[in-house]
Amino acid sequence: MHINPRLEEAVVKVLLWLFTLITVFVLFFIIFYILKHGLPVVNYQFLTTDPMDMGKSGGIYTTIIGTIALTLVAILIATPLGIGTAIYLTEYTRENKITKIIRFGSECLAGIPSIIFGLFGFILFVTKLKMGWSILSGSLTLAFMILPTIIRTSEEAIKSVPYNFREVSYSLGSTQWQTVIKVVLPSALPGILTGVILSVGRSIGETAAVIFTAGSALRLPTSLFSSSRTMAVHFYIMAREGISMPNAYGTAAVLIITILIINIVAYRLMHKFIKKYS
Amino acid sequence: MVSSIGGANLRMEVKNLNFYYGRSLALKNINMGIENNKVTAVIGPSGCGKSTFIRILNRMNDIIIGTRVEGEILLDEQNIYDPRVDVVEIRRKIGMVFQKSNPFPKSIFDNIAYGLRINGISNKTEIIDRVEMSLKNSALWDEVKDRLDDNAFELSGGQQQRLCIARALAIEPEVILFDEPCSALDPISTAKIEELINQLKEKYTIAIVTHNMQQAARISDYTGFFLLGELIEFDKTEKIFTNPSQKQTEDYITGRFG
Numbered sequence: 001m002h003i004n005p006r007l008e009e010a011v012v013k014v015l016l017w018l019f020t021l022i023t024v025f026v027l028f029f030i031i032f033y034i035l036k037h038g039l040p041v042v043n044y045q046f047l048t049t050d051p052m053d054m055g056k057s058g059g060i061y062t063t064i065i066g067t068i069a070l071t072l073v074a075i076l077i078a079t080p081l082g083i084g085t086a087i088y089l090t091e092y093t094r095e096n097k098i099t100k101i102i103r104f105g106s107e108c109l110a111g112i113p114s115i116i117f118g119l120f121g122f123i124l125f126v127t128k129l130k131m132g133w134s135i136l137s138g139s140l141t142l143a144f145m146i147l148p149t150i151i152r153t154s155e156e157a158i159k160s161v162p163y164n165f166r167e168v169s170y171s172l173g174s175t176q177w178q179t180v181i182k183v184v185l186p187s188a189l190p191g192i193l194t195g196v197i198l199s200v201g202r203s204i205g206e207t208a209a210v211i212f213t214a215g216s217a218l219r220l221p222t223s224l225f226s227s228s229r230t231m232a233v234h235f236y237i238m239a240r241e242g243i244s245m246p247n248a249y250g251t252a253a254v255l256i257i258t259i260l261i262i263n264i265v266a267y268r269l270m271h272k273f274i275k276k277y278s
Numbered sequence: 279m280v281s282s283i284g285g286a287n288l289r290m291e292v293k294n295l296n297f298y299y300g301r302s303l304a305l306k307n308i309n310m311g312i313e314n315n316k317v318t319a320v321i322g323p324s325g326c327g328k329s330t331f332i333r334i335l336n337r338m339n340d341i342i343i344g345t346r347v348e349g350e351i352l353l354d355e356q357n358i359y360d361p362r363v364d365v366v367e368i369r370r371k372i373g374m375v376f377q378k379s380n381p382f383p384k385s386i387f388d389n390i391a392y393g394l395r396i397n398g399i400s401n402k403t404e405i406i407d408r409v410e411m412s413l414k415n416s417a418l419w420d421e422v423k424d425r426l427d428d429n430a431f432e433l434s435g436g437q438q439q440r441l442c443i444a445r446a447l448a449i450e451p452e453v454i455l456f457d458e459p460c461s462a463l464d465p466i467s468t469a470k471i472e473e474l475i476n477q478l479k480e481k482y483t484i485a486i487v488t489h490n491m492q493q494a495a496r497i498s499d500y501t502g503f504f505l506l507g508e509l510i511e512f513d514k515t516e517k518i519f520t521n522p523s524q525k526q527t528e529d530y531i532t533g534r535f536g
Contacts, residue, residue: 162380164378164380165382167338167341168380168442170341171369171374172392172396172445172446173396173449174366174396175366175396178396182396183382
């Protein structure tokens with residue numbers, strides 16, 4: 001079928017423009033809607049007082065602490081594992097069957113729905129290993145969930161370090177490990193950091209994997225073995241049980257703002273990284 | 279026919295070298311000596327194997343997958359491809375300056391200190407002294423002494439290449455390999471590097487790959503002519519450029535091909 005090329009271009013342009021518009025509209029609608037309903041209840045007091053009456057009144061202080069604790073521990077577990085795997089895959093092996101299997105496995109891990117991670121964490125950490133509903137169980141589960149992202153972004157960052165840096169380093173009599181630690185990793189750091197920050201964002205917003213493993217206690221957590229409720233879980237429970245919609249929206253607003261800030265920081269870092277090597 | 283050099287003062291010696299990329303033979307039966315405190319140049323058209331050859335001399339090709347070396351490369355009578363030899367130690371003794379200046383994204387100071395630190399020197403004053411000495415030896419000190427903390431990328435191309443030379447000098451190698459060090463530089467920077475190489479041969483043994491025949495004629499004492507993976511002729515530079523014994527060498531240096 002032949003149509004006028006000029007007409008074709010015009011139609012395509014309008015269509016693509018429309019698609020973009022819809023995407024942007026949905027994004028801004030969600031942000032606007034949540035902020036409009038949530039921001040009125042968000043103030044200093046909301047952020048710094050404990051929830052009362054199951055969250056009907058009071059603030060969200062303990063859930064903020066719970067979110068930070070879970071995310072922090074998850075990142076502390078996943079980052080060394082992820083970077084180590086990435087270094088192994090890029091620097092210490094050549095492409096072969098085994099690396100393909102490892103990569104395929106980690107890619108599959110990335111595609112598993114988070115509720116399955118929740119179930120897995122519940123069975124393994126909460127019941128089998130008797131950690132109970134706790135920050136530790138939740139963090140371990142989250143760590144496995146974000147591991148593929150960290151591996152993937154670290155791998156890309158390490159691969160983008162110019163080959164001649166390694167060559168020079170070897171020519172000066174350094175070992176492979178010295179080259180990795182002193183030349184490759186410092187150059188790859190912004191890229192690796194981007195992956196870590198994106199993972200922080202995912203951990204903060206995660207609900208399904210956490211509700212089964214960290215529980216939903218509203219008390220202030222006192223140790224790794226305390227059960228704790230994250231902001232995302234708090235929002236889910238309050239909305240589902242109809243406890244307090246204003247407070248649910250308030251929590252959502254705080255969550256969205258946090259994640260926006262994290263994404264902006266990650267984007268900036270990525271930009272800086274790209275600029276440095278092109 | 280390869281004319282052999284009767285120099286008794288050989289620092290390195292290449293014996294019956296064959297080199298393979300996968301199954302293809304890239305260098306065929308190379309025999310050549312590199313004399314102490316002299317400049318040995320390797321010339322030849324693109325793809326003749328001259329860069330491959332010089333990278334064999336400090337085992338840089340080990341990093342490339344699927345390469346294989348046959349024959350012997352001796353440094354002070356010791357085969358550097360002997361399985362008992364520590365490759366890190368070999369590269370420490372045989373430094374290298376690459377075609378494209380390639381400083382690390384670090385400060386001028388840290389670029390040079392890098393090699394010292396990884397080789398276990400942690401004494402601060404010693405590092406400072408040796409950085410200064412290396413920069414003086416590479417004729418860069420006067421230009422950068424007030425800006426050692428600046429990023430090395432802020433230097434000009436010629437300065438970056440002299441920084442790379444300083445970086446190689448800092449760990450005090452015995453032999454320095456230059457892989458077309460001036461191919462990306464303007465004539466003035468090139469002249470500086472050539473002058474530098476001329477000074478360096480008092481202390482070091484130098485091998486240089488160059489695309490530029492005049493450069494080989496200007497700075498080297500011995501010249502090897504490579505063609506299609508073979509060493510066609512190896513002799514005193516003067517002889518190669520005035521009275522070569524091989525027809526192919528003559529054709530090349532008179533510009534009939536290449």
